[in-house]
Amino acid sequence: MTQHIYLTILLPLLGFLVNGIFGPKIKNEKLIGIIGSGSIGLSFIISVISFFETLNLPVDKRQTIVTLFPWINVGNLNINFSYQVDQLSLVMALLVTGVGFIIHVYSIGYMHGDKAFWRFFSYLNLFIFAMMNLILADNFVLLFLGWEGVGLCSYLLIGFWYDRKFEKSTTADAGKKAFIVNRIGDFGFLVGMFLIFMTFGSLNFNDVFNRASIFNVSEGVFSLIAISLFIGATGKSAQIPLFVWLPDAMAGPTPVSALIHAATMVTAGVYMVARCSVLFASAPAVLIVVAVIGILTAIVAASIGLVQNDIKKVLAYSTISQLGYMFLGLGAGAFGAGIFHVMTHAFFKALLFLGAGSVIHAMHEEQDIQRYGGLKKFMPVTSKTFIIAALAISGIPPLSGFFSKDEILWYTYANGLWFLWVIGVITAMLTAFYMFRLYTLTFEGKSRFGSDKHPHESPKVMTIPLIILAVLSVIGGLIGIPEIFSGEHGNRFHNWLSPIFKQAERKMIIFGTHSHFEEIALMTISVVGAAAAIWFARHIYLNRPSIAENLSRKFRLTYNLLLNKYFVDEAYDYTIVNPIVKGSTSFLWKIADNKIIDGTVNGLAKVVAIISVYSRKLQTGLAQFYAIIMVLGITLALFWIILSR
């Protein structure tokens, strides 16, 4: 099956085409849903089979390259449609198709009755198609195809309800913002590709990574390459300074938020950095930057998440925050840990979003958590799965989040970045706090919604995915149990991936040795901190809501700052967007183009016309005047004759 891995790409494409072209004709939602989900399901099965096939291969033969057909061949630039199956891409493929399939199924219920049901599924399939290209690509350009493709799908799906209002503008605005911010990142990625091609003369992963180890390239060039690629990653994965699009992306239907803006697409940046680990490892300074950006994003997003009232917004900031964690891991050189967190995060964050979707569904599109409350009794499955996910993200053992998050924190600390570790722990506590603020306000306490709302549990087609994801959230971490607990097997997940990062690790400084005691102590600190935060959140929002109010009143300024997301959007508008738009309109277009350039051209014409009007006056109509002019000419000519000899 590994040789036919391209089927995992073609099947979603087929689903997209079938639904996209015939969708409007197929009135049957079920059929559309089956086509949509089925194609992903098949892809998942193929991925699983490929996974086991690969698992049975010896460690050094686990990379398979499947070439479909050549794409761009000019000079020494040879880019093919060829796909690379290895440990890393298989993990991602399983994740994408697996979680994707679950979310597809969930969507059948969630999108029930929508006018453009078919369109939704075709877009989702297109997304999976692009995402699979991204993760299976064996070269940068093909990866970029997927990279842009997922951006497009994100754009299309955010603006799916294009005639709806979203906050101050429309959903389409949010989609556009997402696409454009992503494009800014892509710009960095493009530059990175150019640099890579110039330095290594190829854009194939294998060539580039092998040559990166062999070629004598200065660290400066590596740094440039790495920073360019990282800019690409900050766009896609919503890191500072390009994180602003992700909260707005919540304008899309909730399954989209779950699939694209939580589980898969946003982690593309993490995947890419992990894929290029060799390049990053060769630029240690950039790694520090990655880590710092990661942790900053994590804490900034978490702090904003504390005060948001929109259920999806909270989850969005939480996603940004968790992505920051992943980059912290990557920056700390723990590429495997980063990918591990990608996986666990996919499980519990998808679950959170789907749960939120279920709530929103039940509450008739109401998203303000201030108007929820006490939903536990109406929606038992949703609330139970939700709390599992909340515990997982808070890092409570032995749920999946605990293992991945702790691995990242441990590597950070172990790598000597203890200050970042401190921020990481604080972020973890914040995370636990706002998650349980969310949970408490939504599912516990008294109902705060009006009598016009009749909350009810969602249909099976939605709850079963919740349950599956809940199970995964619980046990997902077990494949990555750290060495200190698992003993001789070591960290299985880590071992599985380690061939991918071998070259990178060879380039990096060996970690300082730390005792098991340190590791366990740190773990305890973070777990206790998280547990305390959970308790505190429940205490405040269940028993003493006044504390929250008092706090917000006391720290009005800070509160407002957080509520308005540090005014980052506004800052961007004032410093970048408005000047460009205004400058383009009032200077480039109205003045430079119309006045200066066109004015010069038209002015020349006008000058000629004016000269014309004046010089025609020479033609006075008087024969004698004409004769005088003639004689004048003759005089001049005679002077010329005289003077020229």
Added chain:
Amino acid sequence: MTIPIEYYLALSAFMFLVGVTGVLIRRNAIVVFMSIELMLNSANLTLVAFSSYLGNSVGQIFVFFVMTVAAAEAAVGLAIIIALFRNKLTLNIDEINILKW
């Protein structure tokens, strides 16, 4: 022929320019035309002078043709002036300036 030819030529040039001046300053169309005749005659003087001093008759024959031309021009020119006068009742060429710019 002891007179240097320059004298004749200078005389001719002077009269030619007198004719030119007449063309440029007179307002009566007929007088302007007469000034042109004066120019032609001065030119004729040049031709004849050269012809004599060169000792070939080509110049004089040319003068003969110039006279023919002058006669023809006179006929046509005066006819034009008459035709104009019939319409406009003036010979003042300062007033003949409808066609301009």
Added chain:
Amino acid sequence: MESNTLLTILLFAPLIGALLTMFLKNSQESLIRYFGLAVSIIVFVISLVVYYFFDSNNPDFQFIHKFRWIENLNVFYFVGVDGLSILLVLLTTFLTPLTLLSSWSGITSRVKEFTFFMLMLEFGMIGVFLSLDLFLFYVFWEAMLIPMYFIIGIWGGEQRIYASIKFFIYTMAGSLLMLVAIIWLAVYASGFLGYFTTSLVDLYQAGPTIPVSIQGFMFFAFALSFAIKVPLFPLHTWLPDAHVQAPTAGSVILAGVLLKMGTYGLLRFNLPLFPQASIEYAPFISVLAVVGIIYGALVAMVQTDMKKLVAYSSVAHLGFVVLGIFSMNQIAIQGSIIQMINHGLSTGALFILVGVIYERTHTREISEYGGIARLVPFYSFALMFTSLSSIGLPGLNGFVGEFLILTGAFKSSVLNSWLFSIVAASGVIFAAVYLLWMYQRVVFGEVKNPKLSGLKDMTAREILVVIPIFIFIVWIGLYPNTFLKLSDKSTSKVIEQVMNPGKSNLSLP
């Protein structure tokens, strides 16, 4: 004297068609339309025959047809194709039937003249791409202005007169300078070769021997003419006017083919004829190209008129092409060639689509629209698809061209700076901004304008117009080698001519 008449047949078929059109009666409008379409399709088929027999492994001119035209001036009727021109010829013959089809309902008056001028235009355009004698080239280059001038002037918008005259005078000013340069070059060559000639093949040998100081003048005399046509910043201001005022068919041909003549000219003439000057001034031209990319994009962004927006986007897109040409390596020039085709397809399609909606609502103001997605789903899809192609989404055609150009420019030894490529790459961001912004304002949101309520989706005919373009958009996006292969060898030859002037041995039968 070689005599492969295939190209001559291709060249003159539209002319004959145009002349035959004159014999039809004014009143038989649909007959005239079908006749014009039939002629242009026949021409397309002939061009496919050319494509079929074209040998992509041969870098030299093929299907040469050559005979003495003006004996005393040693001017030849000399046509042939090579890798640089075949794609553009195909693009021309491909777009013409589509534009005729697209103006089925848009052009309702003076149909006969319209068909006549369109076919004449096709004649001129094919002639420009096939001519291998500079004199012949110039004749086609200028003659083609006339039908375009009429198309803009007769069937254009309100300010059509201003636009058409501006278009005409602007382009003519540049090309007359080129005429002087052509003569100068031929006179120079007659000293070098011993006989007066305007044959490109001969001049290729003479050009590089021009002293470098004079070569600069010659280079700019040619380049100015081409730069106006491209149009390169800051010579672009005729373009928005011409585009906005032209009828759909005019805009499509203008953007699709006419602008390519400029870039084609740079590639065909400037580089091989004046290699030293080309290398010397490549950074300068490239700076203009890059400025054009950013400038065009920024100005496009703030336009309120859909056509004007697309017109300015052309400035940006053609900037890429010029940058690629002056990067002077295989990757970039190949990218430029493919990008010329891409721009022809994408922008052509964009203009067709703007025309489709304009026909229904008679406005191109973006603010008049909004929320038409629900009313005209296929149109919305088509516009999205085309915009994405224009934005350069990987998998569609635009990406291939832009990527190759930027990659090539990045490592160009002639430009010798990353900056060109990096700044140009930022144009990729802006492309997304202005097109998506327009798309969003036109298609998304709620329907506010009551006039839009009865909007009808694209008819079968209109769909038939865009589908072939879409096929090629995807084709080039996924398998550009079909097209890259055609120009590969010829591109190498051009680079060889530039890098080793005089050494390249032009073996011509």
Added chain:
Amino acid sequence: MLNSLQDLYHIIPLLIVSGGILVSIIVEMYSKDSEKILFALSILVFGAAGLFSLYSVNNVSILFNGMLATGGNVNVFSFIFNIGAFIVTLLSADYIRKYGTYYGEYYIILQSSVLGMMLMAGAKDLFIIFIGLELMSISFYVLAGLNRKRYNANEASLKYFLLGAFATGFIVYGIGLIYGTAQTTSIDILTVRFPQLTGNLLFLAGVLLFLVGFTFKIAAFPFHMWVPDVYQGSPTVVAGLFSTGGKAAAFSAILVTLAALFNGNVGSLFTPYLIFVSALSMIYGSIVAISQDDIKRMLAYSSISHAGYLAIGLAAGNSEGTAGIIFYLAAYSFMNLGAFGIVALIEGENETNLSIASYAGLAKRNPALAALLSIFMFSLSGIPPFAGFFGKYYVFFAAIKSGLTWLALIGILSSVISVYFYLRIVVLMYFKDQGEEVIPSKSAMGMVGVVLSAILVVLLGVFPGSIINLISSFL
């Protein structure tokens, strides 16, 4: 002197035209139907003389004791004059009736002027040039004032006459100086003696004055001032003849004289003068034409600017220049005659409908006329594939070959400016709606003339080779 019957054969075109004049006088005196007969006769005469000139183009000979040349370019010129006059005659058939009067003498004078032109083209002696010039000029003065009841025509003919005679004065004076210093009036002998005369200032002044006179006739700056007034006031078809035949004949005379100067390596003696004249004519003509409202006046300024382009060929002073001038003249004659012909058709009675605005919306009312006029306008502005372009190409070529690239650049500048006013007509005809009610007169003959011009313009444009070969084979 004629020595044999063979010599007579060589001057058949001249004989045809001069015979035509005599027969016309007799017909005019004795026939009541002279209008139709003279028209037919003129057509016959011009057609026969023109075609025969072309047919006998290879009969190169020098006749009348070295006074007259035949064959070669002389015959090409003769062809241009006669076919031009042929077209003018066609155009006149109905045009002169617009005045409500008919003068049979019109055709006689027309033929006389053509005879004068042919003499100028064939001249090998200053005598012939002078007589030919005067024969043509005097006929022109008469033709300009033909419509004697109209004041405009009177004024035009008076201005033309006074200034023309004034210029003649300078020509005679110049010939006097040339004769005195070179001791001959024969062009061939002048050619031989020229090298010794280049240092003789008096001789140069003579040549200069002679040239000035002809600069006046070709309507070049600064001796162009009469042109707009005369063209505007004269009957339209006659103005067409002035601007084509008259200009061509004057150029033929300059070529004949300057041929002497062009021989040998001192050919560039008068180049600065010619450059000056050429550059300023082009620019001045083009610029002033922009602000004209009367189409005839506009064509007059365009004619000045074309004189400038033609003078580029003179300034270049090489055989390409000469060939270029001849070709350009042929092209210019046909396109300008076509344009004037259409103006004549559009013109209403009493000189109405002459403003440019009258052409608004012509394409709707009369697509054929509009299309034809467009062809002429494009050709005049030098756009391929029409004849005007090749003319320009040729003179630019000549200029560049002799190192006058910058003059060609000035030519370009002027061309760009001129595009504007030529296109303005096209704009009005095609892009504007009808202004005032203008009904072109129905004239089958006029249409034939215009269509013939158009065919020639296109043919010379697409196949310029044949005539270029013809011209250059005699250089």
Added chain:
Amino acid sequence: MSLEILLFIVFSLISVISAILMITRSNAVISALYLILNFAGLAGLYLLLNAQFIAVTQVIVYAGAIMVLFLFVIMLLKPEHEKKFLEAKPKLKIFAVAIAAIIFLQLIYLLFFSKPSESLSPEMTKSIDSGTIEAIGKQLYTNYLLPFEAAGFLLLAATVGALILAKKKIE
């Protein structure tokens, strides 16, 4: 001072003075009469130059025929007297006179700079022969036959032309 020089001075004075008077008289008739006087002076100079035929023709054709035609027309049209020529557009006219003076100076400069007399040896005998009616007539009907014939057509055209333009009644 030989007779020749004396006669030259007399005739040239007559010519010059009558020319100047001709262009300065405000009455056209008087101008015409001065022009005739000028022509007579020129005829005298022609005789001095041994151009007998031309001298005679000058008197008969020019002074006799052409000038009579002028006078006839002047009388016919009776134009009003001109004002002093400086009254209208004085600047332009002074300018015109100045230019004419400059051209005169230029010509004089050219004349005395190139000194044509140096290359010309007065050949009295030959020139006496060349000016006779016989010599000129012979030339005219042999070498100059073509211009002679052409002049015929010229006069014919002028006649016809004058007829069209000046004829009063229109049929």
